[in-house]
Amino acid sequence: MYNNWDELKSACLTCTRCPLGDTRTNLVFGVGNERAEVMFVGEGPGEQEDLRGEPFVGRGGQLLDKYLGAIDLDRRENIYIANMVKCRPPGNRDPAQEEQDSCLPWLREQFRLLRPKIVVCLGRISAQRLISPDFKVTKEHGRFYEKNGVLMMGTLHPAALLRNPIQKPDALEDFLNLRDKIKEVCSNTYK
């Protein structure tokens, strides 16, 4: 247990719980407002994220920023963004189960410090891990589930939208639903 974000980040920087730390360029800890009520969780850093040390800064990230902007959210102002794993899996492969298991305690600590009211899972990997192991993103995206007092929603991963642009209107609808839910349950996000 860590008392504050600085302690947590410093400890995470020296992590040796899995081999991904050996091949990464930068740790991708997370970005955003450390008091945000809304947290987004992706999968793991890609090449650009690894080079810059920030989540979602490649093409997928630019698309994510557009959806965020459409509902007046900004990665540096009123949300927090993290990933299931904090070091890049080589070649952009999916993070292995053991890598996710090793990294999950860091995410849990971020969760404990942030205490978000809403968590948005970006894509299958985080939705299946955080919402339910059999979560089907194509069928269940946009629905809110309550888990231990936190509202959780899964939506399409931005990289999947780049591959399959026909799904973009579905993603926009999820974000519009998210805006309504934020207005309902959060008091500081839209000030």
Ligand code: URA
């Ligand atoms: N994909 C993710 O899931 N996370 C990132 O940070 C970048 C791409």
